[in-house]
Amino acid sequence: MTEPSSRSATGPWAIAYWFLTVVFLVTAFISIQRIPAGFLSSYAADVACPAWLYIGLRGLQGPQRPNRLGRFFAATPERAALVLFGGSTLTELSQMWWPRGIFAGTYDPWDIVAYAVGVGACYVAEKISRSRDRLATVPAD
Secondary structure, three states: OOHHHHOOOHHOOOOHHHHHHHHHHHHHHHHHOOOOOOOOHHHHHHHHHHHHHHHHHHHHOOOOOOOOHHHHHHHHHHHHHHHHHHHHHHHHHHHHHHHOOOOOOOOHHHHHHHHHHHHHHHHHHHHHHHHHHHHHOOOOO
């Protein structure tokens, strides 16, 4: 994995990680209780969960020791984003082909858009963060 695990556990990524954890838990509660809550009950978890997984897989929230599988899937921001978006999309597509299967539910193409927003936001934020880090370490002439 490329150097994100050296980041502080109190930085913006750690805050985002814990914020997304809370969002996911709140949306899970809403879903279990079958509370109609608009965006919260329809798409918030679809944005939050892949984003949370991206941060955790890349080790952006703080120091960690990734296992072999984590090192492979999180080797680059691109690989992590593609794996998480692809996996999320496959779970959604499985609802169209196998609605009572492992990922039981109703197929909704907007869920795929939500996955892209969550993973895409983290990918772009990481790329911007890395660019700023590189600029900060370049010596001035």
